[in-house]
Amino acid sequence: MLPNNTKDLIEDCKAGNQNAQRMLFERFNIPMMGVCLRYLKSREDAEEVMLEGFFKVFRSLDQLSYHSEIAFFGWIKQIMINQSLMMLRKQKEIRILSINEDLDKETDISPLENLRTADLLKVIQMIPVGYRTVFNLYEVEGYKHHEISEMLGITVGTSKSQLFKAKKMLKEILESENSEYGT
Amino acid sequence: MEPNDLNRKLDFITEKELGVAYDAELMWQKVNTKLHANHSALYWRMLAVACVTLLIVTLPLGISDRQEASSSLALEAFDQVEKGEELLTTKEQEARKFPKAKLLRLQKKGLTVTEAKVDLRLRDSLLKKTRPVAQQKKNFSTKDISVIQASLESPNTENGSTMIKARLFASSTELNIDYQPLNVRINEKK
Numbered sequence: 373m374l375p376n377n378t379k380d381l382i383e384d385c386k387a388g389n390q391n392a393q394r395m396l397f398e399r400f401n402i403p404m405m406g407v408c409l410r411y412l413k414s415r416e417d418a419e420e421v422m423l424e425g426f427f428k429v430f431r432s433l434d435q436l437s438y439h440s441e442i443a444f445f446g447w448i449k450q451i452m453i454n455q456s457l458m459m460l461r462k463q464k465e466i467r468i469l470s471i472n473e474d475l476d477k478e479t480d481i482s483p484l485e486n487l488r489t490a491d492l493l494k495v496i497q498m499i500p501v502g503y504r505t506v507f508n509l510y511e512v513e514g515y516k517h518h519e520i521s522e523m524l525g526i527t528v529g530t531s532k533s534q535l536f537k538a539k540k541m542l543k544e545i546l547e548s549e550n551s552e553y554g555t
Numbered sequence: 556m557e558p559n560d561l562n563r564k565l566d567f568i569t570e571k572e573l574g575v576a577y578d579a580e581l582m583w584q585k586v587n588t589k590l591h592a593n594h595s596a597l598y599w600r601m602l603a604v605a606c607v608t609l610l611i612v613t614l615p616l617g618i619s620d621r622q623e624a625s626s627s628l629a630l631e632a633f634d635q636v637e638k639g640e641e642l643l644t645t646k647e648q649e650a651r652k653f654p655k656a657k658l659l660r661l662q663k664k665g666l667t668v669t670e671a672k673v674d675l676r677l678r679d680s681l682l683k684k685t686r687p688v689a690q691q692k693k694n695f696s697t698k699d700i701s702v703i704q705a706s707l708e709s710p711n712t713e714n715g716s717t718m719i720k721a722r723l724f725a726s727s728t729e730l731n732i733d734y735q736p737l738n739v740r741i742n743e744k745k
Binding site: 430449 | 560561562564565566567568569570572573574575576577579582585586587589590
């Protein structure tokens with residue numbers, strides 16, 4: 373009989389219980405697939421990162437001290453994000469673009485919040501990987517530019533420019549698809 | 556990192572909303588296989604490391620033991636050979652057999668005490684075998700001779716010398732000895 377609460381499930385996983393491991397995987401695999409899909413170009417890449425990510429999760433469980441369900445979710449998500457960024461670096465997908473525009477000029481992306489989740493993911497996947505990565509880290513995960521610059525090995529200015537371009541592109545997509553997504 | 560609307564929406568995405576055909580069961584099989592393959596690989600890696608460590612730790616000891624054992628065997632063999640000749644029982648004899656200076660010199664060359672002793676024994680035995688034996692003329696005195704059957708009635712005279720029959724103490728063998736070199740007084744039977 374497997375426990376319903378995540379804390380006990382984690383303890384069973386640490387003890388090497390395969391059924392508990394499977395249950396933990398089943399509980400978190402869909403949202404983690406969503407995380408990988410919004411960072412990576414294809415389903416195949418996302419699956420590869422998921423495989424490596426969950427492998428790391430189970431291997432690192434021994435060092436984890438459980439605090440809350442939200443914190444645990446955040447921990448797994450962070451592993452998936454790191455794995456995704458590693459793959460992007462490997463594929464040299466994060467390119468530095470210089471943009472001669474006012475980077476501090478605000479671009480309204482509030483229409484994105486009105487989109488349904490499936491559409492939101494689809495729109496995010498439409499923009500180039502470099503822009504998308506910074507957009508995901510800044511707008512979705514809530515990182516600051518200096519944190520993003522450290523994570524990606526780019527300057528703060530580059531992070532800002534990527535975000536600016538991402539937002540601009542998203543706005544254009546939303547405007548062109550106005551009839552479908554609507555503002 | 557404050558959760559926002561985008562974050563909340565995307566984190567609680569459903570399978571249907573993913574928009575891709577995704578086989579979770581197959582993915583789990585892959586994760587599980589990798590986990591156990593890794594456990595197995597880890598087990599074998601640890602076993603291999605343990606074996607290598609054990610080998611590294613015991614190998615020099617083993618060689619040293621074997622050298623010690625073979626040295627001891629060699630010593631025993633020498634002892635067996637020389638058993639009839641003399642026994643090393645006293646420290647004085649030991650010191651005579653293995654002079655300290657020689658032992659030290661050999662030890663400086665990297666040999667253990669036992670190996671140095673074997674080496675000295677070996678040298679000694681080789682020297683003994685190759686040393687020429689000097690011819691000695693021995694003069695027997697009367698006390699050396701237990702029986703003199705100087706058959707003076709019928710002396711055996713060959714090449715101008717007179718041979719007598721004599722037997723030495725501690726020997727049962729009768730010898731034909733030229734009496735001339737013998738410094739013995741022979742009383743002639745009257």
